[in-house]
Amino acid sequence: MIASIALCWVLGLLLFGVALVRRRRNSSSGQGRSVLSGADRKALESVALGLRAVAAGRPHGGRPLPEVYTVVHSGKRLTLRLAEADLEAPAPWTADVSGKEWSVDTASLRRTRNGGGGPTHPYSLTVTLGLHRGERTLVDLSRLSGPIALTGDDNDVLLLAQALIFELISGPVGTLATVVLVGSAATPSVTDGLGARSTRLHTAATRGEALAVGENTSPGGGRGQSALQTLHRGRDREGANARTHARRLFVVTAAQYRNERWGDTPLRGTDALLVLGYIPALEWNFQVRPDGSLKTGRLGVLIDTHTARLG
Secondary structure (H helix, E strand, C coil): CCCHHHHHHHHHHHHHHHHHHHHHHHCCCCHHHHCHHHHHHHHHHHHHHHHHHHHCCCCCCCCCCCCEEEEECCCEEEEEEEEECCCCCCCEEECCCCCEEEEEEEHHHHHHHHHCCCCCCCCCEEEEEEEEEEEEEEEHHCCCCCEEECCCCCHHHHHHHHHHHHHHHHHCCCCCCEEEEHHHHHCHHHHHHHHHCCEEEECCHHHHHHHHHCHHHHHCCCCCCCCCCCCCHHHHHHHHCCCCCCCEEEEEEEEHHHHHHHHHCEEECCEEEEHHHHHHCCCCEEEEEECCCCCCCCHCCCCCHHHHHHH
């Protein structure tokens, strides 16, 4: 009798273990991420329309485009929080009295969308970090002045990285975005979680091969400074106002970052670098927490539920 109970207990543990492994595999396999949900796509379409309106309202050779700190979508309203005050918001945007926030009614944006046409916008690496108090919060990764470390439990880091990449390569915001998975970040453990392939997604074996992706699309892209040495303001002048440059997000593991000396790699002002794992002394560090929140460190953006938990 005791032996039978013990055997049942062992079999139960084994079945539980198998179910857990399958669940973890399925969660990272991209099966639930083959398409954006209707709610996600509708929100991101509003963001894309709003950013295009910003680009259209600042004609070439006129006033510079604003440095967008965050984009907040609350359903009925879309808000841009700017790094510097700017009272001259282009229509249909309206600036608040401080000039630090521009807002627009999302329904109004959709009514004036002109069939979805209009200019491309230079904020294509704008991606959802998650929700804060129920509001979708997005950040343009190319506005950060150096590599971004994504840290926490390995599986949580992987799932969040996949969610960020998937939104960039399949969503309506990333019209000029290219994601390059490099070396060990291009293995099936990452790529299998991205669902259908996209022309915006590339893989590369080495740093040199990765940097060659998209080179012919950005003449004069300004590659003279290290990503760790580029000042935030200087990066913004080159990046936000370079309208036609492809936006490249490179994704590497912490080991490859160290081995290939990515910290010394000259990147364009329109590029961003995401490092999967902890690297000491990096200026930007996003920590995935067990409760589903995201700690964004110096960036100071509050995220209660990160984007990988929204599906």
